[in-house]
Amino acid sequence: MVLRDKKNPKNVFKYRFPYDSKWELPREKVVLGKMLTTGVFGKVFLATASGLVGEGIAEVAVRMLNAEHSDEDVEDLVHELEVMKMVGRHPNIVNLLGCCSKDGPLYVIVDYSAHGNLQSFLRKHRFESDFDQDDKLVIAQNQLLSYVAQIASGMEYLASIDCIHRDLRARNVLVCEGYTMKITDYGRDVYNLDRFPKTSSGKVPIQWMAPESLLEYTFDEKSDVWAFGVTFWEVMTLGGVPYPELAECGQLMEFLKQGKRLEQPRNCPDGAYSIMSDCWQIKAVCRPNFG
Numbered sequence: 698m699v700l701r702d703k704k705n706p707k708n709v710f711k712y713r714f715p716y717d718s719k720w721e722l723p724r725e726k727v728v729l730g731k732m733l734t735t736g737v738f739g740k741v742f743l744a745t746a747s748g749l750v751g752e753g754i755a756e757v758a759v760r761m762l763n764a765e766h767s768d769e770d771v772e773d774l775v776h777e778l779e780v781m782k783m784v785g786r787h788p789n790i791v792n793l794l795g796c797c798s799k800d801g802p803l804y805v806i807v808d809y810s811a812h813g814n815l816q817s818f819l820r821k822h823r824f825e826s827d828f829d830q831d832d833k834l835v836i837a838q839n840q841l842l843s844y845v846a847q848i849a850s851g852m853e854y855l856a857s858i859d860c861i862h863r864d865l866r867a868r869n870v871l872v873c874e875g876y877t878m879k880i881t882d883y884g885r886d887v888y889n890l891d892r893f894p895k896t897s898s899g900k901v902p903i904q905w906m907a908p909e910s911l912l913e914y915t916f917d918e919k920s921d922v923w924a925f926g927v928t929f930w931e932v933m934t935l936g937g938v939p940y941p942e943l944a945e946c947g948q949l950m951e952f953l954k955q956g957k958r959l960e961q962p963r964n965c966p967d968g969a970y971s972i973m974s975d976c977w978q979i980k981a982v983c984r985p986n987f988g
Contacts, residue, residue, distance in 0.1 A: 720782065722748060722795035727804060729759060739763050739774065746806060749794055757794055760805040771803075778805050780884030784860055789851030791871060791881040808879055810871035815844070818872045819936035836935070838964060840876075845929050845969075847878035852925055853987040855883055856918045863916045865924040866905045867931040903946050904939040908953055909981055911946055919981035926976025933962040933969065953979065 730743040744759045760777075762770055781793035797804035812818050822835045848870055855862060862869075862883045869882045907923035909915040927939050939959055943949045958977050961970040978984045 717782070717796075720793065720796050721799070722746065722797055722806065724797045724799070724801055724804070727757075727759065727797060727806065733758065735763070739766070739770065743809065744806075746795070749806075755794075756809045756811075757806050758809045760807065761802050774803060774805065777884040778803075780860070781805075781807070784855070784858060784884065787851060787854040789847045789878055789880060790854065790883060791879045807881075808871070808873060810879070810881075811874050812872035812876070814868050815870040815872055815878065816867035816931065816936050819867065819932065823935045838966070841932050842969065844876075844878050845932050848880065848928060848932075849925065849987065851878070851880040852921060855880070856921070856987040860884075861916050861918065862921050862924070863910075864902065864905070865921055866902060866928050867936060870928070903949055904943070907981065908950060908979060911950060917981075918986060919984050922976050922984045922987065923981075925987075926973040927959070929969070929973050929976070930959050930962065933965040937962070953977075 726746055726748045728745045730745070733741045733743055735741075739760060739762045742759045742761070744757050745754050746757045747754045749755055749757075760774070762774060778793070778796060784790070784793075786792045791808045791810075793805070793807055795806040797806070819836075848865075852862070852865065860883055862880070864882055865880070869880065871879045871881050873879050903911060905924045905927045907915075907920040910920045910923075930939060931937060940949060940952070943952055958974060961967075972985075975983075975985050
């Protein structure tokens with residue numbers, strides 16, 4: 698991999714991927730299948746892999762760079778790989794399974810999501826005739842609450858090891874076998890705290906961001922708690938869009954300063970909405986912790 702010297706673009710150097718025998722999987726043991734997603738961050742493929750610890754042949758997801766990528770894209774993917782190594786394993790986060798860093802493009806091998814992301818999964822389960830309305834639940838309420846509990850468990854683990862997500866939302870939760878919720882993209886921006894998180898289209902997801910993140914570029918456990926409250930709301934509305942009329946940061950901040958919040962979803966217990974509301978306290982110190 699060749700990178701440019703950012704101070705002098707005429708200079709180039711060969712990027713050395715961090716080789717780690719503990720995680721390295723021979724490239725011939727990974728067989729790529731269909732592409733699952735693509736965006737500004739790269740591509741994700743369904744694949745089969747043999748030789749993973751405790752597995753014969755397993756379905757996995759493989760993340761890689763786009764053919765046309767920037768030096769920053771390379772650095773971000775490597776950083777994400779290194780963060781996933783440090784974070785370790787938990788049932789409710791997407792786990793690193795291995796990587797291929799030799800003799801070809803970098804493959805980051807992770808858990809496969811059989812049911813896609815949670816936002817799409819929830820929207821598929823709405824009544825098609827009333828897609829944009831809060832209607833009768835087609836997923837049992839206790840099942841929805843179990844999804845939220847799993848997300849909270851994953852976030853509690855990340856908070857316990859001081860890993861700030863910065864971009865928690867239903868789209869960044871994957872629905873795996875057995876309807877296990879797994880938080881993804883927790884390693885993407887941890888080394889870039891001066892940058893806003895962005896969506897796959899390059900937009901800043903302001904609807905999930907705490908006031909201090911919007912105004913002061915501050916991200917910590919408390920800002921993740923705010924985003925968790927919005928994600929909770931997404932689940933209980935079966936993938937509803939938060940603040941659909943507030944597209945600009947200034948509009949959203951004025952709305953929040955007036956004490957307004959997302960309304961309680963239909964079929965949402967009062968206790969559940971109370972938790973959401975606690976997550977949306979303007980003063981970060983007044984919000985609950987994950988632990």
